[in-house]
Amino acid sequence: MLPREGVGGGGGGEEWLRPMDAEQLRECGHRMVDFVADYYKSIEAFPVLSQVQPGYLKEVLPDSAPRQPDTLDSLFDDIQQKIIPGVTHWQSPNYFAYYPSNSSTAGFLGEMLSAAFNIVGFSWITSPAATELEVIVLDWFAKMLQLPSQFLSTALGGGVIQGTASEAVLVALLAARDRALKKHGKHSLEKLVVYASDQTHSALQKACQIAGIFSENVRVVIADCNKNYAVAPEAVSEALSIDLSSGLIPFFICATVGTTSSSAVDPLPELGQIAKSNDMWFHIDAAYAGSACICPEYRHHLNGVEEADSFNMNAHKWFLTNFDCSLLWVKDRSFLIQSLSTNPEFLKNKASQANSVVDFKDWQIPLGRRFRSLKLWMVLRLYGVDNLQSYIRKHIHLAEHFEQLLLSDSRFEVVTPRTFSLVCFRLVPPTSDHENGRKLNYDMMDGVNSSGKIFLSHTVLSGKFVLRFAVGAPLTEERHVDAAWKLLQDEATKVLGKMV
Amino acid sequence: MLPREGVGGGGGGEEWLRPMDAEQLRECGHRMVDFVADYYKSIEAFPVLSQVQPGYLKEVLPDSAPRQPDTLDSLFDDIQQKIIPGVTHWQSPNYFAYYPSNSSTAGFLGEMLSAAFNIVGFSWITSPAATELEVIVLDWFAKMLQLPSQFLSTALGGGVIQGTASEAVLVALLAARDRALKKHGKHSLEKLVVYASDQTHSALQKACQIAGIFSENVRVVIADCNKNYAVAPEAVSEALSIDLSSGLIPFFICATVGTTSSSAVDPLPELGQIAKSNDMWFHIDAAYAGSACICPEYRHHLNGVEEADSFNMNAHKWFLTNFDCSLLWVKDRSFLIQSLSTNPEFLKNKASQANSVVDFKDWQIPLGRRFRSLKLWMVLRLYGVDNLQSYIRKHIHLAEHFEQLLLSDSRFEVVTPRTFSLVCFRLVPPTSDHENGRKLNYDMMDGVNSSGKIFLSHTVLSGKFVLRFAVGAPLTEERHVDAAWKLLQDEATKVLGKMV
Structure with a gap:
């Protein structure tokens, strides 16, 4: 889509790049929008946490920059086949690690416009x-x-x-x-x-x-x-x-x-x-x-x-x-x-x-x-404060829901009282566990993260290894929280079984 | 384009935001691509250097964030009428100030994809x-x-x-x-x-x-x-x-x-x-x-x-x-x-x-x-090193051309030898000018910048007030350099005339 004839073809018969031709931008931009929308449509199909091994990309990319231009088709192929496997999907509804990093339609449009002005x-x-x-x-x-x-x-x-x-x-x-x-x-x-x-x-x-x-x-x-x-x-x-x-x-x-x-x-x-x-x-x-x-x-x-x-x-x-x-x-x-x-x-x-x-x-x-105020302005304008408050409340409600699920299973404990949309919890170790649940909980975390189905992270509080379930990805709904809970329960059964 | 019904309408009958709905993103994203392509199509129609007065935006925006969402149509109207007049168009082919800040189709696509993953x-x-x-x-x-x-x-x-x-x-x-x-x-x-x-x-x-x-x-x-x-x-x-x-x-x-x-x-x-x-x-x-x-x-x-x-x-x-x-x-x-x-x-x-x-x-x-390597990778892939070299050479050639134009008019002097795509020059002051051309050259710069037709900036070298003509905007062609030169010559006549 950026073939030689699109890139070259300047005046005076010389080969010369026109890197900001409006119609080329329009055509390629529309293709990228569809690519991005399709990505969001299928985002749950990818492992949340990338499952690649260190050095994976070097194996599949050349050693030096190309001398000649490539097509947009071939670039999209590479993004699908080589880049996306190495992406950890922060926007997945099954992302519960660290704290969230929200994208949104309004924010995305703001980024586009800011990149376009490029002041x-x-x-x-x-x-x-x-x-x-x-x-x-x-x-x-x-x-x-x-x-x-x-x-x-x-x-x-x-x-x-x-x-x-x-x-x-x-x-x-x-x-x-x-x-x-x-x-x-x-x-x-x-x-x-x-x-x-x-x-x-x-x-x-x-x-x-x-x-x-x-x-x-x-x-x-x-x-x-x-x-x-x-x-x-x-x-x-x-x-x-x-x-x-x-x-x-x-x-x-x-x-x-x-x-x-x-x-x-x-x-x-x-x-x-x-x-x-x-x-x-x-x-x-x-x-x-x-x-x-x-x-x-x-x-x-x-x-x-x-x-x-x-x-x-x-x-x-x-x-x-x-x-x-x-x-x-x-x-x-x-x-x-x-x-x-x-x-x-x-x-x-x-x-x-x-x-x-x-x-x-x-x-x-x-x-x-960068012109970063654009995206914030667009988020406020296109969603409005009332909706943004509802958005926050929804996530806090989902975290409360997860906390209730934890309380229903005596194998788990909530480690600190929940204040916002983060729940700190762990699998209660048997009293005989001289590591106080460190390996047990690490293994449970590693198990669910390696499945690619959810991604959560950990911390240590007063020497206790604690899992963090941070609700806050834009697409997360109750069904995702429920599925994560089911996954954690199953993994708990598995790791507790290994301890016996 | 982000009406209430698009924003609300979650499960359970409650009003609730779906801020990353793929189809909403697609629709709005396509509209933004057209907006951006149209901007590039008409970029020469805007004054390069924004001509607004300090505080202009406060006069036309409300004092607080909206409680209710607004439509994308109304947002685009505001961008056209309120934001764009306050933009200095770094991507204009008539931008010769500071050093350039290049956008390109490949770079823009990279920004889009990076914003989409938002990792x-x-x-x-x-x-x-x-x-x-x-x-x-x-x-x-x-x-x-x-x-x-x-x-x-x-x-x-x-x-x-x-x-x-x-x-x-x-x-x-x-x-x-x-x-x-x-x-x-x-x-x-x-x-x-x-x-x-x-x-x-x-x-x-x-x-x-x-x-x-x-x-x-x-x-x-x-x-x-x-x-x-x-x-x-x-x-x-x-x-x-x-x-x-x-x-x-x-x-x-x-x-x-x-x-x-x-x-x-x-x-x-x-x-x-x-x-x-x-x-x-x-x-x-x-x-x-x-x-x-x-x-x-x-x-x-x-x-x-x-x-x-x-x-x-x-x-x-x-x-x-x-x-x-x-x-x-x-x-x-x-x-x-x-x-x-x-x-x-x-x-x-x-x-x-x-x-x-x-x-x-x-x-x-x-x-x-941010995932910034994407845009650099896409620039290298979609243009290729050969084209990128031509791009640089073209700008340096245009700067040489401008330097030649300066040398053809004895009212001007090239202050330092040109090495890359920047030309440092000034209007030679009459020997009687006790300011050594400071005001003369400032006025010439202010005159052309205030016209909105080009934008260039200045420096001071060994006490001399010097104008900087930096070629490097992606859309700049020989005709833009020629038009800038004509504008500078006319302005020179004007400011020199005032000195007499």
């Missing part, structure tokens, strides 16, 4: 619509979450789309670091201390490595297993007091709403108070559970956000907006900008120099940025 | 094809560029797709920093010194800020105006000697092949030698000009890459691969991984634990990552 929106002038739509849609979203008004662009704060929650916590940490260094002197980096629980996402540890925070100054406070793995504020205070008396400088607390292992919710009001009393930056990572907080009945999990300096949630997880789209709000944008701005001559322009516009290059790590 | 490829297991295709295609590309074999995945090095050149230089700097700190002790951060020319992209300065390198330890060596703004190795050596004698620790040199202002090429062999003799990390930023080096006649600009520790080029600039797609190769991947890896329990899996696979999360800042 690089580092400064306002490079496409005013990209910056302005982002400002507007992040304000919309802040209102949906009932964030304090200081987080709105109309105040001193504002929202920005980062690629991932990792980048969000990194830029928050850098802003906090530089604020602290300004106050305490640039030679005090070695004294700066970060606080978070052992349930905090590893992105924080990585951000600390990047920012040059000494690893011994990253306080990993053990979360309270009696409080469902939320951190106890007293434990943070205690660590902080010791550090203060050692002459160290506490400067950053990271709280989580919906931890990765068990969707625990840290006590925001108390942590916020500690941060405030000690002039520290308070960051909230609600990457997964933030979506649920657009429902009034879950909003209380954000109480305490008033004290936050920065708040993050991933629209690309559970909010139907294709990856990547991580939303970060700050209460005072000047700290981000002070840490991250550059102003080379070759980017100067009237609007930026007049200070009349936002240049998002100064709110993020990279210079270039 | 999050942090670890091999999350979609083996995403990691393996990336490894393979980066090896292909390394061979196209004739990079030394140490940069291949089969040796100790390998390639990885970063979002941007900013991220590429940041991860290289972090790897170098941590290697140096390991050697000299973790308290020596304050002594680490970075070397680059004043023509180096501002991304390096930003990377240094992020990595905690002291700003006074970033040596900005003034480039040699007699060598077309390449840096003189003697100047670097000299600065380095002074630093060594002050007890500082030189650890990083960044060279550029194709600087942003004037596409200067730093002397790689000499800089590489300095780096080697002083046990420093040598990074090469060929973000823009790297593409040209797939042509044998331009490959010599990479001579000296043998001494590099890391090498970067942006396939999303001039290589028909939609943004973002920045290719980074390292000679020893272990340094990247040591700086950037994390290994939380919830991400552990058999393949990773067995060390039998690459997990690209440990080669980059974020955890999550």
Whole structure:
């Protein structure tokens, strides 16, 4: 479909590529739409977790790039035969691993349009619509979450789309670091201390490595297993007091709403108070559970956000907006900008120099940025807040349903109380099991994952090997949950039988 | 097109969203393809540089997200009437600003497919094809560029797709920093010194800020105006000697092949030698000009890459691969991984634990990552290396043509010799002009940009305000260059007339 004659055929008789011919794009684009729609139609036919072996693709692809163009037909063949077997189907209704990464028709259309414009929106002038739509849609979203008004662009704060929650916590940490260094002197980096629980996402540890925070100054406070793995504020205070008396400088607390292992919710009001009393930056990572907080009945999990300096949630997880789209709000944008701005001559322009516009290059790590607000805007426009709330509630309902199924079979236990759409459970090991169920549960997980019928992942809580059943793929219905449960029951029978 | 009945209508009589219904996706996807193809068909009708005023979008969009879904028709209307006026058309054949950001049919199809799978490829297991295709295609590309074999995945090095050149230089700097700190002790951060020319992209300065390198330890060596703004190795050596004698620790040199202002090429062999003799990390930023080096006649600009520790080029600039797609190769991947890896329990899996696979999360800042190798693979497959070389040559030929036009009109001067597809020029100011042409050339630029007919940007070289004419948009033909030239000549007459 991109034959020589379509690719070549320029003026002056010379062979020359016309890589953005509108009619060629139209024809090929329609074919790709059908390919994608057919993929979604048959998505349940594939093993959810790819079953290929390491190095499989090298065996079937050539060693070097082709000198001559190939046809679209042959490319589609390769995608079917060589690529798809190596895809783990995050959009399958039988995907329950990690946390979800939602695609949707609206999100997909937004990605298409963004790829079509293919602008690089580092400064306002490079496409005013990209910056302005982002400002507007992040304000919309802040209102949906009932964030304090200081987080709105109309105040001193504002929202920005980062690629991932990792980048969000990194830029928050850098802003906090530089604020602290300004106050305490640039030679005090070695004294700066970060606080978070052992349930905090590893992105924080990585951000600390990047920012040059000494690893011994990253306080990993053990979360309270009696409080469902939320951190106890007293434990943070205690660590902080010791550090203060050692002459160290506490400067950053990271709280989580919906931890990765068990969707625990840290006590925001108390942590916020500690941060405030000690002039520290308070960051909230609600990457997964933030979506649920657009429902009034879950909003209380954000109480305490008033004290936050920065708040993050991933629209690309559970909010139907294709990856990547991580939303970060700050209460005072000047700290981000002070840490991250550059102003080379070759980017100067009237609007930026007049200070009349936002240049998002100064709110993020990279210079270039895609027109990501389009997809979020399209999700909000084409679905509407009411439907998005129903979507969240449906998944939480399905997780409740799975929890009930677990409770009906005494071989299983629910390890932590469910808060959102994640259920942490395990097969109860016989008392004689000196591994406390590690191998038993690993084998059960490996068994169901290897079947290709479902995909779930694990964690470890208080030394227990725990399985995570995260509902949240866009196509998941009750029948998929029921089938997953049946599969787990059968596998349980199998692995328990082997133990005897 | 996403009416209530399409969105609602789940089982059990309840209203419930089906956000990834295959047939709805098909119908809406076809409509978006036509929208995009029509956009490309009429792209020359829009002002290249958006002519809106700051805040324009807020005036025409509501204050909060809609509660109820809207139709696709109404969304398309809004895109036409409200979004497109705020788009700066990077894909217009009349776009000559900054450096190009190429879209193409193949790249667009790759974006579509990547958005459709919507996987999050942090670890091999999350979609083996995403990691393996990336490894393979980066090896292909390394061979196209004739990079030394140490940069291949089969040796100790390998390639990885970063979002941007900013991220590429940041991860290289972090790897170098941590290697140096390991050697000299973790308290020596304050002594680490970075070397680059004043023509180096501002991304390096930003990377240094992020990595905690002291700003006074970033040596900005003034480039040699007699060598077309390449840096003189003697100047670097000299600065380095002074630093060594002050007890500082030189650890990083960044060279550029194709600087942003004037596409200067730093002397790689000499800089590489300095780096080697002083046990420093040598990074090469060929973000823009790297593409040209797939042509044998331009490959010599990479001579000296043998001494590099890391090498970067942006396939999303001039290589028909939609943004973002920045290719980074390292000679020893272990340094990247040591700086950037994390290994939380919830991400552990058999393949990773067995060390039998690459997990690209440990080669980059974020955890999550898109399936970006698809679009690069599709560009290579659907166009082929021969056509891609012709594509580059065509643009360079057009830039030569523009240079000739400039030389035919004595009112203009070519400021630096053209090396690739960028021409730096200005209107020669009358000797009486105490601003040395700054206002004159600014006004000429502002005049043509405000016409909406072309878009070009500027820089400053040795105090001279210089216009940059960067050929590289996929649809640009000779007639566009000729029309741009005519426009510039007319504007020159106008602004020169005003001076009299």
